Amino acid sequence: MEPLDFTKRIIDFNRLMEGENRDSHDALDIAHWRAVYTEMIAFKEQLLAQTREKIRKVPETERELGGIDIPFLTAEMQRLKRGLEFWESRPGEGI
DSSP states (O other): OOOOHHHHHHTOTTOOOTTOOTTOOBHHHHHHHHHHHHHHHHHHHHHHHHHHHHHHHOGGGIIIIIIIIHHHHHHHHHHHHHHHHHHHHOOOBOO
């Protein structure tokens, strides 16, 4: 059985965000994507912290949460950090 489209996207840790154009040098685009990636990283950090707290409070969840959710969220966090690094290194033109 072929995975659904969204499952392929979930495991593609090199994907860009919807509407993201890495060829842009526009300063407004750069500022926008820096803000988006910063916000997404903060959100994923909260999810990771909540997941770790749940494992601490309910150790029976460690196999599922620690074995699946935490590695997935960690990989997703790395993708987001690479995106932020890209936009932070991008020189902008024209504000």
